[in-house]
Amino acid sequence: xxxxxxxxKLFLRFLVYRFAATLAMTTMLLSYSLSQEHQNLVIQTLxxxxxxxxxxxxxxxxxxxxxxLWCEPCKLEMKQLQSIYNQYKDKGFxxxxxxxxxxxxxxxxxxxxxxxxxxxxxxxDSDGExxxxxxxxxxxxxxxxxxxxxxxxxxxxxxPGDEKKIEEELEILFSTKE
Amino acid sequence: MSRAKKKCELLPDDxxxxxxxxxxxxxxxLTQTIVPSVSNILRYGNxxxxxxxxxxxxxxxxxxxxxxxxxxxxxxxxxxxxxxxxPEIGDSFQGIQRRFVEFRQDNFxxxxxxxxxxxxxxxxxxxFENRGLAYDSWMDGVKAQYKTSFISATILGGTINFRDSVTxxxxxxxxxxxxxxxxxxxxxxxxxxxxxxxxxxxxxxVGSKTIKAEIPEIYSQFxxxxxxxxxxxxxxxxxVLTDTSSHNGDGVYAALSYKGKGFGITMDxxxxxxxxxxxxxxxxxxxxxxxxxxxxxxxxxxxxxxTLLTRALHQVxxxxxxxxxxxxxxxxSSSTMINLNGSIASRHHYYDYxxxxxxxxxRKRNSSFLPTPEKRLSPYWxxxxxxxxxxxxxxxxxxxxxxxxxxLYNDFTGAQFSHTQQATIIPLQLQYSxxxxxxxxxxxxxxxxxxxxxxxxxxxxxxxxxxxxxxSPNISIATRYEHxxxxxxxxxxxxxxxxxxxYTFGQSHTTTISYxxxxxxxxxxxxxxxxxLPFEGIRFSLRSQI
Numbered sequence: 001x002x003x004x005x006x007x008x009k010l011f012l013r014f015l016v017y018r019f020a021a022t023l024a025m026t027t028m029l030l031s032y033s034l035s036q037e038h039q040n041l042v043i044q045t046l047x048x049x050x051x052x053x054x055x056x057x058x059x060x061x062x063x064x065x066x067x068x069l070w071c072e073p074c075k076l077e078m079k080q081l082q083s084i085y086n087q088y089k090d091k092g093f094x095x096x097x098x099x100x101x102x103x104x105x106x107x108x109x110x111x112x113x114x115x116x117x118x119x120x121x122x123x124x125d126s127d128g129e130x131x132x133x134x135x136x137x138x139x140x141x142x143x144x145x146x147x148x149x150x151x152x153x154x155x156x157x158x159x160p161g162d163e164k165k166i167e168e169e170l171e172i173l174f175s176t177k178e
Numbered sequence: 179m180s181r182a183k184k185k186c187e188l189l190p191d192d193x194x195x196x197x198x199x200x201x202x203x204x205x206x207x208l209t210q211t212i213v214p215s216v217s218n219i220l221r222y223g224n225x226x227x228x229x230x231x232x233x234x235x236x237x238x239x240x241x242x243x244x245x246x247x248x249x250x251x252x253x254x255x256x257x258x259x260x261x262x263x264x265p266e267i268g269d270s271f272q273g274i275q276r277r278f279v280e281f282r283q284d285n286f287x288x289x290x291x292x293x294x295x296x297x298x299x300x301x302x303x304x305x306f307e308n309r310g311l312a313y314d315s316w317m318d319g320v321k322a323q324y325k326t327s328f329i330s331a332t333i334l335g336g337t338i339n340f341r342d343s344v345t346x347x348x349x350x351x352x353x354x355x356x357x358x359x360x361x362x363x364x365x366x367x368x369x370x371x372x373x374x375x376x377x378x379x380x381x382x383x384v385g386s387k388t389i390k391a392e393i394p395e396i397y398s399q400f401x402x403x404x405x406x407x408x409x410x411x412x413x414x415x416x417x418v419l420t421d422t423s424s425h426n427g428d429g430v431y432a433a434l435s436y437k438g439k440g441f442g443i444t445m446d447x448x449x450x451x452x453x454x455x456x457x458x459x460x461x462x463x464x465x466x467x468x469x470x471x472x473x474x475x476x477x478x479x480x481x482x483x484x485t486l487l488t489r490a491l492h493q494v495x496x497x498x499x500x501x502x503x504x505x506x507x508x509x510x511s512s513s514t515m516i517n518l519n520g521s522i523a524s525r526h527h528y529y530d531y532x533x534x535x536x537x538x539x540x541r542k543r544n545s546s547f548l549p550t551p552e553k554r555l556s557p558y559w560x561x562x563x564x565x566x567x568x569x570x571x572x573x574x575x576x577x578x579x580x581x582x583x584x585x586l587y588n589d590f591t592g593a594q595f596s597h598t599q600q601a602t603i604i605p606l607q608l609q610y611s612x613x614x615x616x617x618x619x620x621x622x623x624x625x626x627x628x629x630x631x632x633x634x635x636x637x638x639x640x641x642x643x644x645x646x647x648x649x650s651p652n653i654s655i656a657t658r659y660e661h662x663x664x665x666x667x668x669x670x671x672x673x674x675x676x677x678x679x680x681y682t683f684g685q686s687h688t689t690t691i692s693y694x695x696x697x698x699x700x701x702x703x704x705x706x707x708x709x710x711l712p713f714e715g716i717r718f719s720l721r722s723q724i
Contacts, residue, residue, distance in 0.1 A: 040282070048366060048401055050327065070481040070700070071707045076609075080572065102306065103299040103476045107433035108505050110406060111442025115507030115515060127296040128306070135215040135246050138706050138721055141686075156686040156723045157705025160572045160609065160617040161650025 038133065038149075043096060043123045046110050051096065051121055057149050060092020061173050063166065065142045066131060068100040069112060073158040074140040078118065080163035085120045088170055095120035100139055102126050142166070146173055213248040216724040223266065225715010228669045236713065238266035242309075244276075254280040256291075266711065267312045268341060276316070289321045295334060297358045297372040301412035301429050302395035304474035305338070310709035312343040315472050317354060330360040340471045348464070351379040352472060368399045372412075380466045387420040387466040393473070407434040414452055416467050425467040427452035427497070431475055440509040446502060448478040448523075449547055453497035456529050456538040457589040460498065469496040478503045480519045480562060483707065484578065484605040486623045486642055488700035491584040491599050492558040498525050501549040501558075513568040524549040524557040529589045538589065553593060558584045564605075572617065576607040598630040619646040627664075638664035646703070654680035654690075654704040660697050669712060671695065680704030686723040692716070 041053045056062045065081060067074035078097060085095050097120060099109050106126040113122050125131055134143070144153035144166065153169040155162060221240040226233050243259040258276035265271070278291025294305040294316050307314045319336015335355045342348040353376065360370040372395040380387050397410030409432040416425045430449040435442065452469040459465070469475075477494045478501050501523025508516045526546040529538040543555075551557045560582035568574045579602070586597040607621040625640040632638070640662040647655045660674040676694030680703065683689075690704045698712035706721070 070483050072483045072702050073705050073707065076572075079568070083571075101481075103296065103304060103474070104479075105481050106299075107408065107435060107446055107476075108442075108444045111435050111437055111444045111505065112507050114437035114442035115440060115509050117440060117509065117512075126299075127294065132294075133246075135217045135244055135723070137217040137219060137242075137244065137723065138688075138708070140705070141723055154686045154723065155651070156688050156721060157682065159648040159650045159654060159705045160611050161615050161648070162705075164614060165651055 041130070041133065043098070043121070043130065046113060046122045046124065053096070053145075054149070056094045056096070057145050057147055060094060060147060061088075061152075061170060062145045063093075063095045063142055064134070064145070065095060065097045066100055066134070066136050066139045067097055068139055069105050069108060070101070071139055076160065077140050077142075077158040077163070078116070081120070081166075082116075082118050084163060084166055084170070087167075088174070089120075091174055093170060097122050098130050099124045100128065100131060100136075102128075144169055211250065213250070214724075215246045215248075216243065216722070218243045218720070218722040218724075220718075220720040221266070222718045223713060223715060225713055225717075227712060227714065228671060233670075236266070236715070238262075238264050240266065252281050252283050254282070256280070268343075285324055285326050287323045287325075290319075292316050292318050293321050293334075295321065295332065295356075297332075297356070297374075298370055298395060298397040298410045299408060299431050299433075299476055300474045301397075301410050301431055302372045302374050302393040303354075303356055303358075303472055305472055306474065308709075310711070312341070315340055315474075317472075319354070328362055330358075332356075332358045338472055342464070345464075348381050350381065350471065352470070353377045354472065366401045370397045370399075371395065372397075374472075376470065376472070378466070378470065380464065382464055382466075385420075387418055389466045390417045390419060391415065391470060404437050405435070406437075408432065412473075414469070414473075418466050420466075425453065427454070427467070427469075429469075429475055429496070431478075433476075441507060443504070443506040445504045446476060446478045448476065448502070449500045450475060450496045451498065451526065454526060455498070456540060457531075458538065460495075478523065479521050479560070480505065482562075482580075483700065483702065484603070484623055485644075485699040485701060486603050486605070486625050486640065487562075487580055488709075489698075491582055491601065492523070494523070495525075499523050500526055500547060515566045517562070517564040517566075519562040520560070522549045522551065522557065522559040524552070524555040526555075528554055531589055553585050553596065554587050554589075556585055556587045558582070570611060572609070572611040574607075574609045576605070576609075578605045579603070580605075596630070598628070600628040602626045615650045617648050617650070619644070619648075621646075629664075632664065632666050634666040635664060638662060640664065648705075652682050654678075654682075656680070656703055658696070658701075669697070671697075678703055687720065688722075689718075689720045691718050 038053055042050050044050050053062065067078060081095055099122065101109060103126055106124050109124055138156060140158045142155045143151055146152050152173065153166065219242045224237045227236045241261045246254055246256045248254045256278050257274055260275040261272050263270040263272055276292040278289055278293060280287060280289040296304045305315045305317055307316055315338055317336040317338050319334060321332065321334040323332045338352040338354060340350045340352065354374065356372065356374040358370065358372040360368055362368045374393040376391045378389045380389060391414060393412055393414045395410065395412035397408065399408045400406065411428065411430050413428040428451055432447045433444060435444040453467045475496060482488050501521060503521035505519045510516065527543050528541040530541055531538055549557065551559060560580060562580045564576060564578040566574060566576045581602050584599045588596045603623060603625045605623040607619065609617065609619045611617045621644040623642040627640065628637050630636060640660065642658065642660045644658045645656065656678045658676050662672050665672065674695040674697045676692055676696045678690060678692035680688065680690040688704055688706060693716045695714040696710055696712060698710050700707060701710045
């Protein structure tokens with residue numbers, strides 16, 4: 001096999017230009033916070049209850065996590081998230097896990113959650129409307145909001161051990177609060 | 179239509195980038211009010227792809243940037259900048275592929291531009307995008323919604339320019355007007371009704387057809403204590419204006435779930451009769467009376483996360499298929515879980531071939547509302563079992579077994595020349611945490627397959643071995659090796675080996691580079707799962723979520 005390997009100047013220009021533009025947007029986003037549309041977001045949980053993101057952040061840090069049944073790293077991560085939730089829920093910490101299964105698998109979500117006995121908030125988003133509001137392209141994807149609605153941590157993908165970073169951020173948040 | 183390059187008609191994409199750069203970086207007053215979010219996917223590949231005796235040089239470059247700008251309190255502007263040239267699949271594109279303006283106030287929202295939408299479970303309308311399969315049925319138009327805890331109402335109108343993901347040069351054009359209302363009559367009980375009115379231009383192999391279709395739908399969803407369910411019915415009336423013929427079809431989908439402490443069980447049922455035809459006519463995938471591309475109902479089959487199982491044996495025929503699926507999850511303990519799944523599907527009726535007249539006669543089956551394993555009705559069934567056990571906090575072992583069979587009955591010749599495919603797949607995965615930061619995953623999938631159309635070797639064996647080494651949170655190193663004894667694989671290969679390195683930086687930027695031969699399927703690498711097409715060469719991707 002002989003892959004032809006030619007990086008033209010045009011390709012390099014696109015790479016550098018595109019990435020520079022994206023990073024430039026990032027540099028001034030030092031204080032990305034809950035936008036108005038996120039603050040007004042009311043999510044319906046599997047139990048039929050409604051939770052407001054703004055209301056949750058007023059009580060404590062909130063982790064918003066996007067996952068799906070077909071995504072093995074997502075399911076690995078959720079097991080660790082339950083442990084973190086158990087540890088910090090009494091301090092006001094909340095988790096909202098937004099399922100991204102479409103119409104093919106969404107009917108199985110409640111069965112899976114029940115078998116795992118996850119106790120944090122679970123919501124379905126089979127038409128991807130909530131994912132679009134957060135501009136989610138890949139999963140698992142997590143955002144940790146502090147009580148001011150500011151993002152203090154975000155993670156794309158999951159590797160075993162990544163949950164320690166979430167714990168570290170929560171320890172910082174709770175120690176700062178004290 | 180040839181694979182011609184499409185360019186944005188408004189501005190060159192470089193100039194758009196400059197404008198964005200200036201707008202978002204230099205305008206300090208604007209940054210105080212605009213809340214932006216950006217996601218970017220950059221993919222590059224250079225290599226080749228083999229198919230049925232030939233090898234094709236393949237090179238692709240894709241950069242997809244989705245931007246949302248929220249102008250408090252009520253307005254959001256969004257757009258997608260796409261450079262897909264040369265494309266991995268489909269048409270080339272450079273410029274603004276999507277754009278929208280959205281206004282939200284209290285319970286009301288109004289969106290103009292590109293959008294997706296699903297009514298119920300997609301029997302009448304399900305607009306979505308799957309870039310890995312080159313499927314995009316997003317609409318360009320206007321959508322208005324009003325949502326409260328009691329009622330949700332949606333009206334929309336616009337056009338869909340749908341590219342056939344198989345014959346990518348072929349485009350179908352639809353003009354749609356649709357509405358949907360959902361009412362929560364009492365807590366835990368919802369009823370919904372939809373209506374879709376569509377006119378379409380559908381190219382055929384010779385000429386084209388214009389159609390008018392009307393699709394009313396009714397559905398209900400309930401949840402009482404441990405039981406929840408859904409049932410929906412849609413009817414499709416199609417008037418083919420080109421030849422003044424009309425056609426009726428319908429579809430039913432239902433789901434029932436029961437959950438308790440540590441377990442849950444779900445049963446799905448489908449009865450799709452959108453376009454039941456005899457064997458002569460059912461093979462025409464471009465026919466105008468079929469289920470239309472803006473409809474996408476549940477497939478009632480399991481979505482697997484093991485690579486070999488994601489290579490589906492069975493393509494769901496939404497025009498003529500009945501079936502059901504049962505899936506159960508059970509936790510033996512807090513560290514051990516079992517998953518069981520079974521599904522079966524088949525056609526509705528028999529077709530008897532008359533060798534003198536060369537015509538088929540339909541013979542209706544009384545129990546056509548149920549699937550059957552009878553070979554004459556092209557059945558498909560699969561059984562799946564998986565057990566997962568965590569022996570440490572982040573160390574686990576997973577064992578599975580799947581058996582599936584697909585029969586495509588040849589109504590012309592009978593059982594002798596029907597296509598039978600069978601497979602037994604045994605996956606095994608060991609995930610072990612060496613330390614708090616370092617872990618290793620070893621996964622093997624073994625397939626014992628039979629294919630009656632494989633004249634070289636009907637019985638063959640395939641093994642996939644994956645080894646992933648990770649260092650949280652930054653590094654992932656993986657290798658995948660696949661070997662098959664099938665000498666008639668369309669890629670002309672029997673071995674595939676790929677090495678991959680991934681690095682995560684800045685919390686939400688993930689870059690992956692791989693080199694080697696990839697057979698394709700659902701691949702989980704560097705902490706993210708995605709569908710990959712077969713490829714041999716070097717690949718690079720950068721995924722950013724800002």
